[in-house]
Amino acid sequence: xxxxxxxLIAAGILLVLEMMTLTFYLLWISVGAGAAxxxxxxxxxxxxxxxxxxxVIALVLTAFTKPLAxxxxxxxxxxxxxxxxxxxxxxxxxxxxxxxxxIVKIGGDTWSATSTQQIGKDELVRVMKRGSSIxxxxxxxxxx
Numbered sequence: 001x002x003x004x005x006x007x008l009i010a011a012g013i014l015l016v017l018e019m020m021t022l023t024f025y026l027l028w029i030s031v032g033a034g035a036a037x038x039x040x041x042x043x044x045x046x047x048x049x050x051x052x053x054x055x056v057i058a059l060v061l062t063a064f065t066k067p068l069a070x071x072x073x074x075x076x077x078x079x080x081x082x083x084x085x086x087x088x089x090x091x092x093x094x095x096x097x098x099x100x101x102x103i104v105k106i107g108g109d110t111w112s113a114t115s116t117q118q119i120g121k122d123e124l125v126r127v128m129k130r131g132s133s134i135x136x137x138x139x140x141x142x143x144x
Contacts, residue, residue, distance in 0.1 A: 003044055007037035007054070021132045024069070025062070032058030085111075085127045089140060092123045096137070104137055111135045 014030035036054030043049060072078060088106055096102030096119040104113040104125055112134045119125060124140035 002040070003047065003050065004037045004040035007033050007040050007050065011037060024065070028061035028065070029054075029058045031061060032056075083130075085130050085135060088127050090125050090127060090137065092119050092121055092125055095119065095121050101134065104135065106135075113137045115139075 011030045011033035014026045014033060018024070018026035018030060032054035035057040036050040039046065039050045039053045085106065090104040090106035090111070090113075092102060092113075093105050093110060094103035096104075096113055096115045096117075098116055098118060099114075101112045101114055102119065104111050104127075106127065113125070113136070114134060115125070115137050117139060119137070119139055125137035126140050127135050128138050129136040
């Protein structure tokens, strides 16, 4: 298998993981892997150049987009998508055990969820906090 194909597969895997985490960190590494694939296509034997190109691209994108993202979040009218979930009601699709993940459906979306309490299937929950792709929930009755 050609080296550029391996870089391209790595870029695709990182892109899929990025879509699951919504952090932008894996996106820049994915773009770096894509740049390394391009270098590998042009110079297949220059593995060190491929790695350096991928790393430099990822670092430059991370360094230059962080201030832009910070400015965007501070702008007037900006609402973080993660904060919209906090306080919403959901239904437990897969039971949640303390220290283990369950699945909660909110609207039409399903989320991996944790809780400090045991919450059974079909119980109503409230979102207390959202991480990158995992939400923290509590039983709904405790807030009424």
